[in-house]
Amino acid sequence: MKASLVLKMGQQLTMTPQLQQAIRLLQLSTLDLQQEIQEALDSNPMLEREEDGEDFDNPDPMAESLDQKIENTPSENSSPDSQYEEPVNTMESFEEGDWGERIPNELPVDTAWEDIYQTSASSLPSNDDEEWDFTSRTSSGESLQSHLLWQLNLAPMSDTDRLIATTLIDCINPQGYLDESLEEVLESFDPELGIELDEVEVVLRRIQQFEPAGIGARDLRECLLLQLRQLPADTAWLNEATRLVSDHLGILGSRDYSLLMRRMKLKEDELRQIVDLIQSLNPRPGSQIETSEPEYIVPDVIVRKDNNRWLVELNQDAMPRLRVNAQYASFVKRADSSADNTFMRNQLQEARWFIKSLLSRNETLMKVATQIVEHQRGFLEHGDEAMKPLVLHDIAEVVGMHESTISRVTTQKYMHTPRGIYELKYFFSSHVSTAEGGECSSTAIRAIIKKLVAAENPKKPLSDSKIAGLLEEQGIQVARRTVAKYRESLGIAPSSERKRLL
Incomplete structure (x- = not known):
């Protein structure tokens, strides 16, 4: 082949470091963002946190007050007629006070520092204090x-x-x-x-005698028997419950209560009390020991109702305010190309871009949250059953952004509403067609299924086919398999396992 030069024109999208930073901050949760901000404050001297009540125009109020003290202090050549008073010797006044009489000049050899001076450790409650629980303040979860x-x-x-x-x-x-x-x-x-x-x-x-009761069992029967044996001997129906677990646990699992009453020669009311006693036991005793640390959720957006209007605002407590340190920024010289000045100039530029990325994140979050609230007013007013179908494309089209941006904004971001705290992704759901030609949200269908199951007859629980028929009567066309999928997502057992004695 003959070598040749060819000119080609094309377009290529290049992500600048600033754009990469903005995208990364956009997808961070509130807790991760606070950690990112703290790392930026520690690494960039040009960034500082704006504290509440601090004068924004004064870059260093402590320095100003210190300068005023220095200026107001008379010098050695000050005349006696000066308007400033003679400074007080603080050391002499300290020694002449009450503390001077209590603190000795020298400590005896066999005296400890804590015997004379109060330390932070001595302020802690003693071990004899009943309210002091050291493990509750230091433990991060206990394994079984x-x-x-x-x-x-x-x-x-x-x-x-x-x-x-x-x-x-x-x-x-x-x-x-x-x-x-x-x-x-x-x-x-x-x-x-x-x-x-x-x-x-x-x-x-x-x-097996350790706590929690039922630990170390080899099967469910042994686990329940261990718990029954640790109950007081005068517990009502204890002997009958022990006999049922030992001999008829399989029949109880199949919910065949008629056969149980014949085998144990019991009446329905007696069997109900025995079953209630067995159901009060824990089939998974190890789950009582909490092994995971608690997870805390900080809402990014707060929604409240004011004069029949839903207002959306950012959680200011979770969004620290940053600014450029004006004192350090004044040290940057335009015409200086030294290494120190170049470093400060780069730090100043990074600080400005970081603040700009945070502002862009907040603006995007506000736009998306406002549109979600506008679309899901029915949910805020009436609950899950009034949830409307919503997909990422609907919000992206309104705010003029790409769907991937909406996905980043709604991931690990939470909204505080009068009905509780929800992740922004909770408001997005697929739809099912209705008999009138409209659409119904899958979240609303789950809420209806949960409501139907809660109101069912425990002796004759609703099957998936029956639930699908009841939904069809309300104009919602859902297949039995879809009902089963929604039921399982709600953690509701099948009808055969929901059967109960009245």
């Missing part, structure tokens, strides 16, 4: 294993039994059940220890 090990350390055991108990605790899953069989646990020990299967089973019985 650590909770069981803490109880194990309080139980008197031999070294061999403690080794067996530690191994068994490691085999308990987060739900509280023993994952491994006793034979498999026995095989994990060194044969030279001479541990037998009976010893493992005895230690397991000890662990």
Whole structure:
């Protein structure tokens, strides 16, 4: 092939660092944005936080007040007729006060600093204070294993039994059940220890007496029986509940109450009380131990109603105000090309772009939130059943932005409304056609299904086909499979599992 030069014209989109920064800030949540702002404040001296009540025109009020103090202090050559008074010797006044009489010049050798001076540690409540709970202020969540090990350390055991108990605790899953069989646990020990299967089973019985009740069970039946055994002996219907769990748990799971009444020779009212006692037990005892740290949500937008109008405003407490440090900015010289001046100029430019990106983020968030509120007024007035179908394209077309931008704005951004705090994505949902030719939001359909199930007869719960028929009577055309999908998303069990005794 012959080499040749070819000229071609084309367009290429190049993202500048400023644009990349604006996009990155746009998709950050409020907590992540606060961390990003703090990092920018720590790394860029040109940025500073504008505090409430601070004079915006005064770049450094502390410096000004310090200068005034220096100017007002008389010099050595000041005349006695000067309008300023003679400065007071603060050290002499301090020694002549009450504190001077209480603080000795020298401390005895056997005296500690805390015996004379009050420290921050001494201000903490003592361990004897009943209201002081150190773990509640320092712990970040407790695992089930650590909770069981803490109880194990309080139980008197031999070294061999403690080794067996530690191994068994490691085999308990987060739900509280023993994952491994006793034979498999026995095989994990060194044969030279001479541990037998009976010893493992005895230690397991000890662990099953720990809290929470029902821990260390190998199946559901054993878990429920362990909890029943820890109830007071005078508990009503305790013996009947123990017998039902031991012999007829499968029939109870299938909701065949007629067969249960025949097998146990009970009346319907008696069986109802026994079932209520069993349902008060926890089939997953390990879930009582909270292992995850709490997650806090800071709303970005606040919506409130004023004079029959819905007002949208940014959460100012979550949006720190930044500005350029005027004192440092005044040090930048235009004609100076030194390394220090170039560094300050670059920092000043980055600070201005960062503030501009934050303003752009807030403006975009306000535009999108305002349009969402305008579109979903029915939800704010009447609840989920009045939710209208909404997709990203609808908002993008109104505000004149791309759908990807709307997706970034609505991700991990929350709106505080009189009905609660919702993620902005909650207001977007697909639609289903109605008999009149209109559209109904999938969120509204879920709310209707939840309402129908809450009002159903517990003896004859509504099937998915029946729910679809009831929706069709309201003009909403939904297939049975769609009803099943919505029901599962709401965490509602099938009709066969919702059957209850009156």
